[in-house]
Amino acid sequence: MFPRSLVVLSVFSLLIINPQAHADDWLVDADEDTRAERLSSYLGGFSAAMWEVGYRYEHMLQAIEDDNFELATYHWDKIGGAIRGGYMKRPGRQANSDAMFLDAIWPIYLETLKAGDGEKIRSQLPQARDACMACHVAEDVEFMNDQPMFTRTLPGEEDNETSE
Numbered sequence: 001m002f003p004r005s006l007v008v009l010s011v012f013s014l015l016i017i018n019p020q021a022h023a024d025d026w027l028v029d030a031d032e033d034t035r036a037e038r039l040s041s042y043l044g045g046f047s048a049a050m051w052e053v054g055y056r057y058e059h060m061l062q063a064i065e066d067d068n069f070e071l072a073t074y075h076w077d078k079i080g081g082a083i084r085g086g087y088m089k090r091p092g093r094q095a096n097s098d099a100m101f102l103d104a105i106w107p108i109y110l111e112t113l114k115a116g117d118g119e120k121i122r123s124q125l126p127q128a129r130d131a132c133m134a135c136h137v138a139e140d141v142e143f144m145n146d147q148p149m150f151t152r153t154l155p156g157e158e159d160n161e162t163s164e
């Protein structure tokens with residue numbers, strides 16, 4: 001017991017009193033160009049934004065299932081910001097993001113979610129999902145659509161897609 005706490009104590013004090021512990025910081029100690037390159041590569045491109053979008057979309061579905069419409073609204077709202085952040089990094093993705101999503105279903109579904117009518121929220125969900133999927137087709141990543149977050153449906157959704 002005693003020796004172990006001694007080890008913990010000495011490691012701890014090393015961290016506090018040794019300024020060298022941060023000497024090799026990947027950003028602070030890099031020159032300006034290297035820092036920019038490192039930040040750019042670490043922050044990623046559009047797929048990093050989509051990773052967040054996918055996470056939030058799945059949690060939005062769960063929130064709708066749980067009738068937690070405030071949480072669903074929260075995630076849908078953040079999805080808009082994440083997509084804007086994505087095309088700030090990759091401007092080539094802006095045209096379809098705006099035309100097919102942000103200037104289309106996104107504000108409409110945000111209002112629906114805010115209003116909190118579960119029946120309407122469920123019946124409008126296919127339109128929200130269709131917009132994600134249409135953009136994947138338009139951007140040549142159609143394979144994205146063949147995964148559970150897009151293929152599973154929630155009880156109460158308007159079944160307007162069965163006659164495809």
Ligand code: HEC
Pocket residue numbers: 045046047048050051053054055057079093096097100101131132133135136139141144
């Ligand atoms: C610009 C149109 C566009 C819209 C709108 C869009 N996506 Fe995407 N999505 C893409 C592109 C392009 C990729 C591939 C990114 C890459 O490889 O750089 C992608 C990739 C993804 C991925 C894989 C991310 C990863 O790397 O793990 C998920 C998940 C995803 N999208 C979910 C969604 C959801 C959910 C929505 C709707 C809420 C949505 N997307 C709306 C274009 C779009």
